Amino acid sequence: MIELSTGFKIEIMGASGTFGFNKGYLPDRILSRIGYLDFSAIDVVVTKTMTRHPEEGNYVWYKPWGSIRFIKDGIVNAVGLTNPGIEWWCREVGPKLDSLKIPLIISIAGNANEIKEMALMLNKFKNIVAIELNEGCPNVCNNFQDTEEVIEKIKILSKISIFPIILKLSVVHQPEKIIPYIEDFIEAISINSVPWSVAFPNQENPFKRYGIEECGVSGKIIQSHTWSFAYEISEMISIPVIWPSVWESSDIRELKKMANAKAFSFGSIFFYPWKLREVLNKIGQNKKDS
Numbered sequence: 001m002i003e004l005s006t007g008f009k010i011e012i013m014g015a016s017g018t019f020g021f022n023k024g025y026l027p028d029r030i031l032s033r034i035g036y037l038d039f040s041a042i043d044v045v046v047t048k049t050m051t052r053h054p055e056e057g058n059y060v061w062y063k064p065w066g067s068i069r070f071i072k073d074g075i076v077n078a079v080g081l082t083n084p085g086i087e088w089w090c091r092e093v094g095p096k097l098d099s100l101k102i103p104l105i106i107s108i109a110g111n112a113n114e115i116k117e118m119a120l121m122l123n124k125f126k127n128i129v130a131i132e133l134n135e136g137c138p139n140v141c142n143n144f145q146d147t148e149e150v151i152e153k154i155k156i157l158s159k160i161s162i163f164p165i166i167l168k169l170s171v172v173h174q175p176e177k178i179i180p181y182i183e184d185f186i187e188a189i190s191i192n193s194v195p196w197s198v199a200f201p202n203q204e205n206p207f208k209r210y211g212i213e214e215c216g217v218s219g220k221i222i223q224s225h226t227w228s229f230a231y232e233i234s235e236m237i238s239i240p241v242i243w244p245s246v247w248e249s250s251d252i253r254e255l256k257k258m259a260n261a262k263a264f265s266f267g268s269i270f271f272y273p274w275k276l277r278e279v280l281n282k283i284g285q286n287k288k289d290s
């Protein structure tokens with residue numbers, strides 16, 4: 001469990017893209033309603049990343065396989081930043097925050113000016129748990145070397161936002177060039193999917209035929225990448241890391257024991273409901289027993 005400066009505690013976080021912009025995607029809502037999935041173990045959910053203006057991205061409902069694919073022990077996605085824009089969220093979701101079943105962290109991405117504008121717009125909703133700055137999206141951010149820009153955006157965000165800040169990085173970032181400069185401004189670090197070119201060098205990505213050059217791999221299959229990155233960061237600083245790529249309840253046990261992990265994000269496991277059920281039930285059981 002980690003505790004934000006506001007006192008909000010997080011052990012289990014639904015990662016961005018798993019729950020839509022407010023109350024979850026329809027299949028999960030149905031599975032929750034019929035009692036197959038019990039989301040009470042999830043402390044908070046991160047919205048799908050939003051931008052200052054609506055973005056088409058690569059996802060279209062009538063052809064989901066054009067941007068999302070199942071692979072063994074994981075998911076590959078090239079969804080990009082498909083989203084209706086922050087103004088839509090402020091109009092349609094923000095005013096109803098109190099009635100949502102799970103508290104929300106808002107994920108945003110953009111240039112420094114857009115981040116500033118979005119932070120100002122979000123300030124009027126008092127019940128947001130935190131803002132997550134998405135700097136690690138493999139199919140959108142292509143210049144992971146520009147560490148100065150990440151630092152600048154975090155500083156702007158921390159100056160303007162009234163909420164705790166979480167920075168979402170990619171395993172291809174060089175954390176030593178970013179984190180020492182922003183340690184005072186962020187409260188946790190989360191980790192995005194791994195670029196296909198890093199997970200499977202020399203293999204063509206499944207969306208190449210649609211002209212998509214890069215995409216993100218997530219799930220058990222990338223644990224070696226995300227966990228070693230998380231470990232590297234947790235050795236470097238005292239700011240908590242939210243560990244990704246949980247695939248079964250034993251992962252949580254192992255990470256707590258081996259790496260003293262205190263918080264976990266659930267990403268692609270949402271696409272494998274029987275696995276999600278196993279992990280959620282186990283957490284629920286442990287809570288009851290303790």
Ligand SMILES: Cc1cc2nc3c(=O)[nH]c(=O)nc-3n(C[C@H](O)[C@H](O)[C@H](O)COP(=O)(O)O)c2cc1C
Nearest residue numbers: 015016017049077134192193218219244245267268
């Ligand atoms: C279909 C899909 C959509 C995603 N959309 C976003 C997004 O909008 N913003 C973001 O920061 N991460 C997004 N992600 C990445 C996840 O939040 C998570 O960081 C990633 O899947 C790694 O965690 P995992 O190994 O536990 O799945 C998405 C992942 C998937 C599979």
